[in-house]
Amino acid sequence: MNILLTGGAGFIGRWVAKRLLDEGYNLWVLDDLSNGREENLTEIINHPGFKQFIKGSILDESLLSSLFDAHRFEICYHLGASINVQDSIDEPRTTFNNDTIGTFYVLEQCRKYNTKVVFMSTCMVYDRCNDETGIDENHPTKPASPYAGSKIGAENMVLSYYYAYGLPTVVIRPFNTYGPFQKTGGEGGVVAIFIKNELEGKTLNIYGEGTQTRDLLYVEDCARFVVSAGFDDRVNGEIVNAGLGRDISVNDLALLIAGDSSKILHVPHIHPQSEIQKLLCNYGKAKHLLGWEPQISLEEGIQRTRKWIVEGGLA
Known part of the structure; x- marks a missing residue:
């Protein structure tokens, strides 16, 4: 199986890449290194399943088109994004272009080849939690920064491709990793x-x-959640949280x-x-649909x- 991972040289992306390779898949990583770094891939780049690291942008439609045409990916884990809240406040255009328009460009390529899309969103789209039952996926959203607004816009596009075209897509919202x-x-x-x-x-x-x-999720638990969302049809068309639950x-x-x-x-x-x-995350949906729950306590992490x-x- 051929898999594309955008943002794969980033912090979470690096762990997602490692898990996919450990499970035996062919992996291509696309990252513009605006936040990620090649050194994150040092330990895994010689793995036989690691096919190519491409330094490039998800805003480069011709690059995306050539990659999809050549490799016909079956899953795209789309983690590439601008993630800094303050940067989005200071200069919202970059965040909007990367997080919303870039996601649209990825979706268009995935639509051509019926590639499943796992879209990495964020807990920052939520309004505050008011009780100890935690934030579930029906909790109100509040775009309190252009970063959150850009992610909500992208989420809606991702889900629209599920409803309009039948494209298998899932929106995932990990908490603070x-x-x-x-x-x-x-x-x-x-x-x-x-x-x-x-x-x-x-x-x-x-x-x-x-x-x-903050609900702090250890990165290997997060990567296990991200990867599992790509291989289970029960989450198609869904929004799914992951967190420690504490x-x-x-x-x-x-x-x-x-x-x-x-x-x-x-x-x-x-x-x-x-x-x-x-x-505070309520991860009941991930547990029900994916059989996922965190394994690493905050103290151990x-x-x-x-x-x-x-x-x-x-x-």
């Missing part, structure tokens, strides 16, 4: 950033009051990692208007991530 190979600087890597700062004797800076909560405040996360409140500093929030105060960073993980 962390683990080895996540960058230790920049947005999205709160666990990695906190661990790196703690190891270097630096303060752990928390945006705002730190009472906001949330933790950023304050408590920092204390868990630092072990000392004196090492924690609160700083002004860079985009309070786009903050989601409570994120932090330990694994710390070990990777200590052993010289990519900065």
